Structures are given as structure tokens and as C-alpha cells.
Amino acid sequence: MLTRLVREIHEEAERARTSPAPELTFSLWRRFADGGDRLAYEGAYFERRRRLAALLLAAHLDDRPDPALDDLLWSVCDEYSWVLPAHEPKGGDPNAFVDLFAAETAQTLAEGVRLLGGHVDARVRARVRAEVERRVFAPLEAGTMWWESARHNWSAVCAGAAGAAALALGADRVVARLEGAMEAFLSGTGADGACLEGPDYWAYGFGYFVYFAEALREHTGEDLLDDPHVREMAAYPARVDLGDGTRPAFADAQARGVYPAGLLSRLSERLGVPVPVTAGEPSFHDDPCYRWAHLSRTLWWAREVPVAEPGPHTYLPDAGIVVARSGGAAFAAKGGHNDEPHNHLDVGTFVLHARGETVLDDLGAPEYTRDYFREGRYLVPQASAEWHSIPLVEGRGQVPGPERRAEVLEHAVDGDAVTFALDLTAAYAVPCLERLTRTFRWRPGRLELTDAFGFTTRDARVSEVFVSRRRPVLRDGRVAWGPVALEVPAGWRAEADELAVRGHDGEQQTVHRVRLSARVPSGAHRFTFTVDG
Template structure:
């Protein structure tokens, strides 16, 4: 059972508590109309419904936190909110309902999170909450989530080996810990549900290599690993077993720090972002357990646009001041992912991997150049999630397509998706301070006459990248070398210049710049500039060298 209430939060969280009170005071709960619900099926648009859904979750999380922080709080508004959430047609998102047989019993990420929020709220408030409200909450959690979870039939996400397993298994497991266990029959049922959650956690961990790297990017590390840690610590409190003791977990805990670019920026590969939000409670607990850096930013309630109870409640419960460890290493290499990162005054990152990763982008050999707090040669991260983004039309979207990355187009052919489209790491190492990273990209392409394409990076920490593409061809092949930025480069006969931040030093007689207007992950306009530098690879072996200078 959950402990009643929440502990008095650390003084550093004063602004977070203020955010909670302000959000709890807002009156209206956005209505989830049928028109909004059917929008995804009719148009493929997710954002219009999800905006309303997550504003409702903001009210729920804020009012639950306020009630659990303040024993004297008026529970009337929270009771109304709980009652309203219990009346929703489905706790799952319309985009996810294909993962269940019935919408109202679809255990997706957000149905599981909703059950977790409601369960810990009701358990924590105990007799303070009107029994009619508490009884309805328990009934709805049972009907919508516990019943399908206790059923032995497989759930759609079991076996995914990604964030779904950790979030769904962790959130349902924590909900069960909060509400079950009061009778022998309950305890037996709880044990079976916890076993299912343990299996989900084992599958989640199996999705990582020994380097602890998260192919989905830092944002999804926060999501999946966050819920893994929250469940692991709840399970440890209940049984004494420690899922965090698994050897791989220490490496996973270090992942975001190994792909940091500096100043709060991180490598934005896959469906990630350059400035992800890292929950303060999660970082605190990992720092205590593994010595990783503690949080350096005071959190806001609105950092998480989905208003997840796991992140909020554990930040309120766990966050405390901790000493900052010694300076982290400047160079990181994740051999299972095939990511190389170097940070300092300037930062550089490049990736290998394969083109069937979770939240995959066709991006073998892609790289980022970071200066003055910005990735100038950039990765676009996640696009707007629509129906087609996770179906056959995924690579028609700019962000996951090869044409949205700084990788070559060979004889008009971009990189292809698939597990067999893999970069082979030929070499990685430091040579007198210079980072050397060589990748064989040949299998990424299906081009008649292309025998091999090897991309070599030489990164000099003083702000210089030498990029060399070595091509072996049976016939002459036209190559478009592509470089992606959100800044428009200015071209001259001997260079391309991105606002004085990065300069490409090379004769560019045929180079051109394309302006592309897309939408970002949140549906906002996103201007992208694609520099095309045509070269001709003659029959036989040829070398094509590009030098970038950072300022």
C-alpha cells in the first residue's frame, strides 16, 4: 500500500509547488468530445485530442499533488476531477487503441499512467476522500486496467523491449502496489501482477546493449527508464528485492550524461530533442544509487507536457540537494549503439547503428556540430506524430527520412530502412586528442555499381571537423552530399557559412540551399535548410573531403 500523503518537498521545489497550486486552481476541465475523439481516425491528427487529454491530466496531477501535500486542502475540486476522469470513454489515446481489443480496456502507456495516478491518490488520501469517489476510482481502475492485466492473454506491447514495457508494466505494477494486498486473495493477485511487471522489466532491460545506450534517445530514456526506476524502488520497498542491482542498470543510468553536449543540450538522435527534460526526482535517486550527476535545474510542473504522476510525485518525494561529482569525461563512445560524442567548448556527435532501431531514422553516418549552445549542423529530432508517422508513410516525413539528415545521396538514392541496413564501425579512438571515427555505410544503399562507401570523421576539439567520404564504384556515380541545419547557410565560391557559427571550407561551385517548412513534434512550424553539394565519384576509388570550422 502507498504511504499516506507526500513528504514536505525540498526548499528548492518552492516554484514547483507554486505551479501545482496555480494549476489546481484552474476551473475548467477540457471536454473530450466525440468530435475530438474521432479526429485521429478521420484525419490522422493526434494533437487536437491529445491537447485536451493532457490538459485534463494536468488538472488531475496538480489537484492530487496539492491534496497529498496539504492535509487541510479542500478535496471538492479533486473529487470532481477524479469523477470526471472515471467517466472518460477510454484512458488510452485514440492512436493506441489498436493495441487493445476494447477501447475502455486498452492498457496503453496513458491508461497505465492514469491508473497509477488514481491508485496512489486514493490510497494516499485514505478516509479523507469521499468513499463514493474512492469506490468509483477503485472500480474503474479494476475494470479498465487490472482486469486485462490479470488476464493471462498477452498484451500487445509485451515483447516490444522498449519504453512501453517499462511504462506500462511499471505504472500498472505501482497501481497494484497502491490498491491491492489488503486480503489473502488480494495478495495472491498482487503477486501475479507483480510477476508480470517483473517480466516486462526484464524485457525492457534486454532491449539495451551492455553500453547502456538508449537508441530511442534521451527523451525516451527519461520515459522508459524513469518508470523502470520508479517501479523498481516501489518493489524494493515492498519485497526488498532490488531491480537496480542488475549490472546493466548502472550503464543505463549514465546514458544521458554520456551523450550530453553541454549547457543542458544532448545528442538529439532518433525521435529525441536537443533539450529534453530530465526529472529532478529521477536524477536525484540515480545520483544516490550510482553517483551520476544530480539535477541542476529547478523543475516546473509544465516541463512534462503529459503531466505524468510518476515523474511529479517522485520529484516531490525524492529531490534533495546533493554534491556534484567530479567533471565528466569529455569523450564518450557507445559501441552497441555506434554513437561517438565529444564535448568541450565545442561539441561533436556522430552515429552508426542500423536503420530499424526503435523510433528509427534513416541516418547512418549522420553527425551534429554544436557551438554557442546550439546544434548548428543539426538533427531534427521527432516530427509531429501522426497516423502515418508510425505506419508505411513514416519515411515520407522529413525528420525520419535520410533526406532530413547530413548523409550522402548516391545516384539519386537515399538510405533505406531495415535491420540489414547497418553501419559497420571500422575504427574509433583518440589520437593525440583528435577523435577518429570511421564507418562503413555501404549496406545503407541499394545502388548498382556502388562497391563501398566509407565515412571517416576526424574531430579536433579546438573546433574543426574533417569529414571524408571514400567511395569505390564500378561506374561513375553522382553524389549529393547533404548537410542539415535550422540556419540558412550563405554560399560563396569557396565556402558555406552558417551565421558565423560554422563554416564549411570547400569549393562549392554547384551547391544549392533548399528551404523546407515542416512541423516539429508539437505541431509548430519548423524551418529547415538543406545544403546540397554535388560531387562526382568516378569509376574506381575516390575521396571527397569536407572541412568544417566552428567559431
Template sequence: MLSALEREIREVAASDEPLPALPYTALREFGRTGERLGYERRYFGRRARLAALGLLDAPGDALDDVVWATCDEYTWVLPAHQSMPVDLFACETAHTLAELAGRVDPVVGERARAEVGKRVLDRFLDPRPMEWEGFGNNWEAVCGGAAGMAALAVLDDPEPVLARCRAAMRRFLDGYGDDGGCVEGVAYWVYGFGYFVYFAEALRERTGEDLLDHPKVAAMAAFPHRVRFADGGHVPFSDTTDDPFLPAGLLTRLAERFGTPGPDGVPSFHADHCYRWGHLSRTLAWSRPVRSRPVETTSYLPDLAWVVDRGEHGHGFAAKGGHNDEPHNHDDLGHFVLRAGGRNVLDDLGAGEYTRDYFGDRRHAFLHPSAEGHSLPVVGGVPQRGGRAEVLEYAETPGGLTFALDLSSAYPSRVVRRFRWHRDGRLDLRDEFTGDVPVEEVFISRIRPEARGGRVSWDGLVTLDHPGFAATVETLATRDHHGRPDTVHRLRLRVPPGHRAVDLRFTCH
């Protein structure tokens, strides 16, 4: 089960390439241009070598050198977070070095412990609030969990640090609803909940205290499986992807504790481009075959207002309500995904490339988080912005489900969207409007649609029947989360004024 991962670890550890440099010119690039990837690729290249060497049974002098070099770094904080003395990545680095300090030359280990204390743990002993305390999202769990595990590894008396970490974990849990859903998407569930679990298990091993024995945690453990389609793709709502990195060790431990599905396999060493020690070390330590119970065909998460149906014959459907002021928010109330032929045909673009502006006031000028990067109506020339969806109806039917949302708070006039999903691959979509405003129905895909008369086809996988509205197709060049070129196709159906309702039928083939 682990052989391919172990081979990749040995290959990376055996590299004779020098560690990537972290020059000042790379560090300052974010401040000058807002670009992150240049520095971060160098930084994570160093973390890859550190993790690979640390995972070997007998790392030798090479691990001494890379730990020493990590201690030499000007900062462990990424440039995008330089306003913070301690960020996610500083805490992750502290965790890594703390758990490796006993495996290196004593002089190197002593220096590593000192740097972990000076750069991270001392800040947890300072009563002044840290910037991320109160976020209630993945930051709380990652920073608190990584620092807590570092404290357990290197401090004679970790309790003062652990007290602050427990408080972070309480805020993290408070950020979830009882349905266990992560508003930030599956990738951030892995990040935040993963570090929550790693810390909880380290704490349980040391003290017997069990943070997983919390009423929300079982539902949280089930989240990625409830938003997964039958053929393996995940719903990519928010800043995530339809093929997220799912650490095998994490899924194994959750299956053992809660009966959730175990991993399909062990991801590549390179599947997490940040090369996080928490994920990698626990995958090696915890992965094993496990038994688990099946997941229901239809999942409804009322706190998120997400519905996912795994369908039949490779068809799948998901739609969301929620609100447009969520962490990693997209303007996407009423947006939906249709899956056919092993692909999300009517798609969600997931996370775009992270830059300074992507997390600033111009966020919704970027395609991925904007309303016009989602399958939503434009009403009176105004795309969706702001607001909260009100769930009017959710019901399972013998052959599928119905789901209705009032989206009016996100538009200049009343808008209601109704879905009727038939598990054999049919989706009836009805949008209701008030007034005589012009409306455009917009649909997003990475497959170019062909529009002829009253029918649109996405490569024969999905067809749309409509009343003969004027159709245009736009092809948009953008970049994905990793800065790679990405092509997106946007279908616009122009609805003449006076239509108080639009009825459309999608069919998966």
C-alpha cells in the same frame, strides 16, 4: 529548489476553468485524418489538473471531482492506440488514481479503485498476451511499471500482477545493450527508464527486492549525461530533442544510487506536456542537492555505435552508426551533430509531429525521420535507406577522436564515412565511394547557410571548406513534435562523377 514548481502546481490547481471536454468528435479525429494533437491536448489538459490537485497537501472537493471525472472518461487509451485494450496512458492513469484513491472521499476512492481494476489490472491477470508485450522498449517499462505501482497501491495481493510486470521489466532491460544506451533517444530514456526506476523503488520499499541491482542499470543511469554536451544541450538522435525534459526526482535518486550527475534544477510543471504523475510526484518526493562524479570528456557507446565529445570552448561533436530498423527509427547511419555557440549548428531535427502515417509505411516520407532530414550523402540519386553501419574504427587521440563507418549496406554501392574530430573545434570529414555515380553531400541545420565559392558559413558559428562543388540551399517548412512551425535549411553540395573520395573540413568558431 522546488519553490517555482510548487507555485505552478498551486496555480494550475486553483484554476476555475472547466476541465477540457473529450467529445466523440475529438475522439474520432485520429481515425478520420490521422491527426493526434487535438484530442491529446484536451486529454493532457485534464491530466494536468488531476496531477496538480493530487500534489497539493489539502486538495479538498476539487480533487474528488476531477478523480470522478477521470473515472467517467469513455477510455483512458489514446485514439492512436485504440486497437489496444491497455496502452501507456491507460496504465499511467491507473497509477495516478491508485495512489490518489486513499486521499479522496471514500465513495470516490472506491470507484477509482474499481476503475483501475476493470480498465487495467484485470487485463494484467488475463493470460492472453497484450500487444506491447515483446516490444522490448519504453512500452514494457511504462506499462509494466505504472500498472505494477497501481497494483502495489490498491491490491491486497498484488503478486499476480507484479509477476507479469517483472517479466515486462526483464524484456525492457534486454532491449538495452551493455553500454546502457537508449536507441530511442534521451526523451524515451526518461520515459521508459524513468518508469522502470519508479516501479523498482516502489517494489524495493514494499518487498526489499531491488531491480536496480542489475548489471546493466548503472550504465543505463549514466546515459543522458554521456550524450550531453558541456554547455548543457543533449544529442538529439532519434525521436527526441536537444533540450529534453529531465525529471529532477529521477536524476536525484539515480545520483544517490549510482553517483551520476544530479539535476541542474527542477523543471517547470509544464515541461512534461503529458503531466505524468510518476515524474511529478517523485520530483516532489525525491529532489534534493546531491554530490556526483564528473562525466568523461569523450563517450563511446559501442552497442549503439554513438560517439559524443564534449569538446572545448563550447564546441561539441557527436556521430552515430547503428542500424535503420530501430524503435523510433530514423534513416541516419553516419549522421553527425556539430555544436558551437551554445547551438547544434549542424543539427539533428529530433522528433517530428506524431500522426498515424508517422508510425506507418509512409514514415520515411516525413522530413524528420528521413535520410534527407539528416547530414548524409545521396549516392546515384538514392538517399540512404535500410541497412546497418559497421564500425571500422574508433579511437581517442590526444586532441580528439577518430570514428569510421562502413555504410554500404544502406546504399546502392560502397560508402565509407570517416570522421576526425579535433577538440579545438575542427572536424575533418572524408566520404569514400566506388564507381562513377554522382553524389550529393547533404547537411542539415536550423541556421541558414551562406555559400560562397569553396566556403559555407552558418552565421559565423561553423564554416565548411570544400573543393568548390556546386552548392544549393533549400529552406523547408515543417512542424515540430508539438505541431509548431519549424524551419529547416538543407545544404546540397553536388560532387561530379569520378570523385572516389570527398574531403571536407568544418571549423567551429
């Protein structure tokens, strides 16, 4: 199953030997601070990491030295900073801070030179050790990083990558320093094991936790995976799978991301958890950041593992997520709150999947810019309430905050029928809105969505929003998105619009929104979707 990966490693290594690597210039570095553009610098940065991973892995596979690798290792040691401009501390030295990518670079260099031994020039090995000490180990020992108490991917990735680098270089003093960060990461997940940041960040944060845990087990015998909570976290991807390797793109996720094959194989082997369907053989290009940890573990660990067909139903009570599957169609909805990691204003949103396509969709992660991680976050369509499949009341959507949460009122399963009811009242700050509950009733081929409003006024203007990447067809009181159709209830007016947005990788996308609008009194309003699976 690794034929493609090995071929691509050698192809990429040859490309790295025969063409110059991009420079990380000041002009690229300043673009984030001056205009909020992350992609210009990061494009060159990750191209360099792409070349580095390819040359390291090719030298490992071929068991021989490579002068081009020595040159690139030396060049990476020359970089102004391993920290990305987006993470540069205000008014501080970027080399006094350890971010995700500084830690990842340290792991790549440290594990790479240890793996290759004498195939890397002794002077380059010494330079690598000195730079990892200066840029990562010394700052960690000098003070506490903010991410050490973070309950999301930062703590796992930074501590996991730095810890793996320390194990590779024999700097055991650093490993003990990072125990608290790993505990913080694990504490950010409820007993149900759900990753609130979405499946892509599960692969990132939990992946680095596993990579570090296995390196630690090899080094000391201590087994961090031997824990019931870790087992629940490992099972998350299969639990949210929509039935064909697709997943709901809640938070900053993508519906068709790729899980690292080595990670899934190791979790299946060690913990016996089911793994989701994956598409094709592993590729060198599965991760656009070309992370050494993912690539090397896929090369070393990936095996053919049994893929369990997902059952008809999953419920993750801590996250407030339900997934139901039947006959090639699936439905997923989430409760949660509006201050989750990588949060969107999306309490009560849902997706509908049929014929291998998520038809009513969540737009997932946008292009990351400076403003997206500052006050402008909820102006970005992908994170805004207005571009999720939830109601607007008097033209107003949901608001952010940890108290803006859904209360699960009911979760019931009767054969292949599922009922999931949420109280969404707290997610809104609309003066006339006294109560709002949303109830999903799913059975094969049919989803009934009932929103019940309680107003302090005689009536209020409501817009029910339904988001898709597929252009809707509005005709004769009916809305159709290919295999999904909605009958427009009497008294509601349907209109559609579209918007050009930038996806996570900066590509232009066109997305579509249907709004059913009416001025309605207090009471329940039902919308029925038929699904042709």
C-alpha cells in the same frame, strides 16, 4: 530547489478549481481515425491530466480534502477510455487493451487515492479501485499484451505504471504478472546502456522502470536497481551530453529536453552515476503530458546533486555512438541500423555544437500523426534520409531495415583527437554503389569528414547533405552557419534550401539544408569544418 514547482502546483490547482475541464467528446475521438490528427484529442486529454496532477499534489501538500479533486477523479473514471485513439486496437474494445496512458492513468489514480487516504471521499476511492481493476488489471490477467515482449519504452512504461498501481492498491497478483515485460525492456539495451530511442525516451522508459523499481523495493525489499546493467543505463544521459545540458537529437528526441529532476536525483543518490547539467529549477510544466509519476517523484526525491563536467570523449560501442567535447564545442555521430526503435534513416549522421547551439543538427522528433507510425514514416522530413547529414548517391538515400546497418571500422583516441570510421555500404540500395565509408576526424575546433565511395561505374552523382536550423550563408566558396564554417572543395557545387516542418508539439519550424553536389569517380572526398567554440 522546489519553490517554483510548489508555487506552480498551487497555481494550477486553483485554475482547475475555477475553470471547467475540457470534455473528451466523440468528435475529438474520431479525428485520429478519420484524418490522422492526434493532437486534437490529446490536447484535451492531457489538459485533464494536468488538472488531475495539480489537484492531487496540492491536496497532498496542503493535507486536506478538495471537492474539486473528488469531482475530477470521478470524471476521469467516467471517461470512455483511458487509451488514446492512436492506440485503439483495430476492431476491438479499447478498454480491453492497456496502452501507455491507460497504465499511467491507473498509476495516477491508485497512488493518488492511497496517498490522500480519507481526504478523498470513500465512494470515489471505491470507484477508482473498480475502474483500475476493470480497465487495467482485468485485461492484463485476461491475456498477453503485445508490449510484454517489446524491447523499448512500451514494456517499461506500461508494466511500470500498472505495477505501481497494483502495489498502491495491494493487488500483488498483478505485479508478478509483469516481471517478463521488465526483463524484455532491459534486454533492449546493449551493455553500453545506450537508449536507441534517444534521451527523451530514456527519461520515459527508464524513468518508469526506476519508479516501479523503487516502489517494489519499498514494498518487498527487492532491489531492481542493484544491477551493473541498470547502472550503465542510468549513466546514459551524462554520456551523450554535449557539455551544457544539450544532447544530440538522434531518433525521436529533442536537443533541449528536460530530464525529470527527481529521477536524476534518485539515480545519483542510489547508483552514484553522474548527471547532466539541467536548466533552472524543476517546473510543473517540464513534461507537456503532466505525468504524475514524473511530477510526484520530483516533488519527493529532487535534491541538489553534484553535476560532473563531461569528459572530453564518450564511446557507446553497442549503439555505435561517439561524442567528443572540447572548449565549448562538441561533435557527435552515430552508426547503428535503420530498424531501431523510433528509427530515422540516419546511419552515419552527425551533429556539431558550438557556443551553446547545435549548429549542424538532427531534426529529432516530428509531430506524431497516424502516418508517421505506418507506411508514411520515412516521407516525414525528420525521419527521411534526405533531411539528415548523410550522402545521397544518384539521388537516392538510405533504406529501412535491420540489415541496413553501419559497421564500425575504427574508433581511436589520441589525446583530445578522436577518429571514428564507419562502413555505411549496407544502408544503401544503389546499384552502382559498391562501397561507402565515412570517417570523422575530430580535434578541438576542427572536424574532417571523409566519405570514400566505390562505384561499379566510371563515376556517380553524389550530394553531401548538411542540415541545420540556422540559415546558412553561401559566399566565395564557403558555407557558414554562424560559428561553424565549411570550405567547399573544388568541383563541388553548393546550394541551400529550406523547408517548413511541424515539430513534435505541432509548432511550425523552418529548417535548412545545404547540398554539395558533384559527379565524382571512386575515391575519397574530404570536407573540413572549422568550429569557433
